Amino acid sequence: MRPQAWTVALLLLALAARALGQYDLCKSLVSTDDGAVWEQYACQPKAAPMKEYMRIRVEPPGITCGNPPERFCTLENPYLCSDECDASNPDLAHPPQLMADRERGGLITYWQTITWSRFPRPLQANITLSWNKTLELTDDIQITFEYGRPTVMVLEKSLNYGRSWQPYQYYADDCMEVFGMQPKQIRSLTPTNTTSVICTERYSRWVGAKSEKVVRFEVRPRFEVFAGPRMSSMDGLYTRMENMKGLRDFFTFTNLRLRLLRPALGGTYVQRDNLLKYFYAISNIEVPARCKCNLHASQCVFVDGNLQCVCEHNTAGQDCQRCKKGFKARTWKPGSYLPSPNGSPNTCAQAGMSTGSNCECYGHSNRCSYIEYLNIVTCVSCKHNTRGQNCQHCRLGFFRNTSAELDDENVCIECNCNLMGSAHDRCNITGFCQCKEGATGTKCDECIPGYYWKQGCYPNMCDDTLLLCQNGGTCVENQRCVCPPDFKGVLCQQSRCDGVKDCNGVPNLALSLAALLCPLLSLLTVTGHFSL
Numbered sequence: 001m002r003p004q005a006w007t008v009a010l011l012l013l014a015l016a017a018r019a020l021g022q023y024d025l026c027k028s029l030v031s032t033d034d035g036a037v038w039e040q041y042a043c044q045p046k047a048a049p050m051k052e053y054m055r056i057r058v059e060p061p062g063i064t065c066g067n068p069p070e071r072f073c074t075l076e077n078p079y080l081c082s083d084e085c086d087a088s089n090p091d092l093a094h095p096p097q098l099m100a101d102r103e104r105g106g107l108i109t110y111w112q113t114i115t116w117s118r119f120p121r122p123l124q125a126n127i128t129l130s131w132n133k134t135l136e137l138t139d140d141i142q143i144t145f146e147y148g149r150p151t152v153m154v155l156e157k158s159l160n161y162g163r164s165w166q167p168y169q170y171y172a173d174d175c176m177e178v179f180g181m182q183p184k185q186i187r188s189l190t191p192t193n194t195t196s197v198i199c200t201e202r203y204s205r206w207v208g209a210k211s212e213k214v215v216r217f218e219v220r221p222r223f224e225v226f227a228g229p230r231m232s233s234m235d236g237l238y239t240r241m242e243n244m245k246g247l248r249d250f251f252t253f254t255n256l257r258l259r260l261l262r263p264a265l266g267g268t269y270v271q272r273d274n275l276l277k278y279f280y281a282i283s284n285i286e287v288p289a290r291c292k293c294n295l296h297a298s299q300c301v302f303v304d305g306n307l308q309c310v311c312e313h314n315t316a317g318q319d320c321q322r323c324k325k326g327f328k329a330r331t332w333k334p335g336s337y338l339p340s341p342n343g344s345p346n347t348c349a350q351a352g353m354s355t356g357s358n359c360e361c362y363g364h365s366n367r368c369s370y371i372e373y374l375n376i377v378t379c380v381s382c383k384h385n386t387r388g389q390n391c392q393h394c395r396l397g398f399f400r401n402t403s404a405e406l407d408d409e410n411v412c413i414e415c416n417c418n419l420m421g422s423a424h425d426r427c428n429i430t431g432f433c434q435c436k437e438g439a440t441g442t443k444c445d446e447c448i449p450g451y452y453w454k455q456g457c458y459p460n461m462c463d464d465t466l467l468l469c470q471n472g473g474t475c476v477e478n479q480r481c482v483c484p485p486d487f488k489g490v491l492c493q494q495s496r497c498d499g500v501k502d503c504n505g506v507p508n509l510a511l512s513l514a515a516l517l518c519p520l521l522s523l524l525t526v527t528g529h530f531s532l
Contacts (some may be wrong), residue, residue: 148264295335
């Protein structure tokens with residue numbers, strides 16, 4: 001291509017980049033003295049309505065109405081109970097997937113629970129939303145309730161695919177009474193507490209208007225604390241995202257969960273004469289977010305039922321969370337929003353050879369060394385609890401995480417052997433520790449039957465599960481048997497009778513004669529007057 005043509009092409013690319021917006025491009029061609037080269041930028045996918053991809057799980061089993069069919073009323077017409085929920089009839093069913101469907105022709109469809117006919121037992125439901133992908137919120141979460149918003153609710157998030165949960169926001173008609181928290185308005189947050197978990201009363205009090213349906217988790221006002229009104233200074237937000245510890249993580253999640261704890265009451269106490277008007281119904285859930293790609297991708301695609309970042313900068317993985325094989329000359333890092341406006345891509349570099357020989361350290365070392373007398377190249381100062389010539393083994397006290405690839409920072413997991421129950425702090429390749437006598441379990445922190453735990457495992461002769469105390473003996477402190485007067489032994493298994501008397505105190509004639517004759521027989525044998 002002629003120089004003039006290159007100039008035109010580069011100008012068009014630059015204009016396209018400007019039109020796309022900040023962090024929309026991962027790279028572009030630039031002209032240099034050596035010709036056109038790719039210039040790398042930090043990049044992220046566009047925001048999208050994530051309800052298109054979410055999986056919904058409702059608990060407990062049987063909380064969805066319709067099986068068996070059930071009548072219900074509404075708070076607006078509490079004594080006109082002509083509506084019915086019937087799971088076997090498509091026109092009367094209200095399954096969970098209707099929380100994420102597209103309303104067509106003005107017909108509102110919604111998920112609905114059973115009514116509160118079992119009052120005073122709590123009417124509670126959990127709604128778990130999952131994507132099998134790490135996401136970042138970009139705007140307010142909105143949940144649309146039909147027939148009244150809950151008076152008590154909690155929104156939670158998980159960062160580890162539902163293994164653990166943390167609160168995002170509390171909702172109640174009286175925050176102090178229900179959660180022991182002073183109610184707060186989102187507009188009262190400042191740069192120092194913008195990631196606070198608050199309780200709000202704004203969405204829980206009964207207003208009696210059908211238009212008041214939406215409950216929000218307000219994200220945009222938190223962004224505006226740094227970006228200014230109407231998000232006019234995005235550089236300020238991105239700078240804070242980079243420099244303020246925990247800010248980016250606050251908007252990051254893999255799963256969301258709604259805990260519905262008390263339904264709408266219509267502004268009164270629970271009226272027990274008409275419990276069919278109390279239930280939950282959700283017609284829509286909006287989750288505006290983007291795929292988290294660690295600023296290494298501008299596209300996120302839906303492949304084989306899962307969202308997947310289209311990784312750039314020589315990165316790989318569902319979240320672009322590691323360097324590609326062959327590009328691990330230095331430790332993987334996420335991209336950075338700084339310096340503005342293009343950020344730092346932190347591109348993974350091709351593995352270099354410090355001695356002229358190939359040295360693969362799987363991203364756990366940045367340096368190799370040649371050992372002349374062994375004629376080998378070895379990695380130096382392996383990190384992430386690895387060891388070996390190529391940092392391919394785990395240090396003592398750690399074992400291989402089989403669910404992680406060899407170049408993952410979490411490839412080695414600590415054994416965590418119980419110091420009281422294990423022989424040492426090392427474990428085998430499956431994570432099992434070597435236990436002392438009486439101890440068991442993966443970490444040697446349990447006891448086998450017949451032993452009890454007291455800073456280690458000790459013999460337990462009256463283990464409750466073995467019922468070893470006999471003859472009316474009693475187990476004391478789960479450690480020893482206390483026997484009744486006529487018995488003895490560790491398990492009270494022996495009679496205290498001395499052999500001369502039976503257990504009723506009567507002399508045993510046979511034993512008494514034997515006791516008298518034994519000395520006489522011995523004497524006769526010695527003197528020769530008696531022989532066998």
